[in-house]
Amino acid sequence: MSFIKLEQITKLFHDSLRPAVDSLDLTIERGEIITLLGPSGCGKTTTLRMLAGFEQPSTGRITIGDQVVFDNNKSLPPEKRGIGMVFQDYALFPHLTIEKNVMFGLNKWKPKDRKERAQEVLDLVGLGDFGDRYPSQISGGQQQRVALARALAPRPHVVLMDEPFSNLDAGLREKMRYDVTNILRKANTTAIIVTHDQKDAFAVSDRVVVMKDGIIQQVASPREMYRCPKNSFVAQFVGKTNLLTGKLEKDKNLVQTTIGTVCLPLQKNQVCETSCLSSEIEGMCETVKLSIRPEGCQIVSEGKGSYFGTVERVTYSGEYQELYVNLQSDKSSEPMVIYAPVDQDIELGSVVSFNIKSDLVCLVE
C-alpha cells in the first residue's frame, strides 16, 4: 500500500478563477524521494503546503501512513502530521546554537533524549562538532544541513523541502544535491522536494512529477522522463528537444516529416512503458508529433548521413557543441538542435550530414 496518497486535490484561492492545483492524484512509497518539478507558479509550493497542513485544499483527500490527515470532514494541524519541513531560507534561529536549533522540534522529548538525538542527527549530516556554533558562524551549505537535521530529528514520516538548492551557487549546489540525497537515504526517510530546476530534480529523485498550470503532466523516473516524455511540454521542460510533426506510416514504424523520414524505435524500449512504443501506435491518428533529442542526432562524414543541413549557429558549452542546423531551404523554419563532440571542427555556414538514432525519438502528445 502506498505510504502517502493525495487524491483529487484541488486548491482554488478565493481571488482567482483558475485552480492553483487541479484534481491532483499522487501516491508515494515509503523511502521514496520524489520531486515536484515545473515552472514558477505551476502549484508546487501550494501542493507541498497542503500536504504539510499550512494550506487547506478546496477538495480532496490526503493520507499519510495509515492516517487520513485531510478530507471533507477533518484537517489535522501541521504538528500532528509527522512532517519535517525544510524552508527555502532554512529558517534557522540566529540566537540559538546549532544544537539548540536542532533540539527545537523535540520539546516533548526528555532532556537527555533530546541532546542525544540532536547529536545523532548532527553526526548524520556531518556536523557533529558544530553544535556550539551559531548559524552565522557556518556556511550556507552547512546551514542547509542543519535545517535538514532539524527536520529529521523528530523522525517524521516525510521530509518536505521547498527549493532547497536555489540559494546556493553552482558548485555548492552540485555538492548539496549529493549530500542531501545521501543524508535522506541514510536516514531512510521519505522525501518530497520542490524545484523548478530539471538538473536538481534528475540528480536527487527516484521519481519526478512534472506539473504545469496546477496539473500533473507526467510521473516517471528521470531516465524514463527524458527518453519518453509524454507530451511536448514535458519534452521541452526536461532538457532540449526538437519537436516535429509528421504523418505516421503505421505498418512501417516510419514518420514522414518535413526533414525526411524518421524511424521510430523498433522494439520495446526497456525504459519506456508509455507513448513511444511503436507496437502501441495502432489506432493513433495519422498526424503525429515527434520529439528528437539533440543527442540522438549523430554527425557523420559528408554525404554519409540520411539528413543534412546548414550550420546556422554554434554554441560551445565545453562538454559539447550545440549546433543549430537548418535543414530546409526555407529560412523561416526552426533549425534543429544537434550536439557534436567538442573536438570536432565545425564551421558556421558549413553543411553537416547526420543520422538519427531511433532510441532517442519518441512520439509525444
Ligand SMILES: Nc1ncnc2c1ncn2[C@@H]1O[C@H](COP(=O)(O)OP(=O)(O)O)[C@@H](O)[C@H]1O
Ligand atoms: N496565498 C495565495 N493566494 C492567492 N493565490 C496564491 C496564493 N499562493 C499561491 N497562489 C497562486 O497559486 C499559483 C501556484 O503558486 P505556487 O504553488 O506558489 O507555485 P510554484 O511553487 O510552483 O511556483 C500561482 O498562480 C500563485 O499566484
Ligand SMILES: [Mg+2]
Ligand atoms: Mg514555489
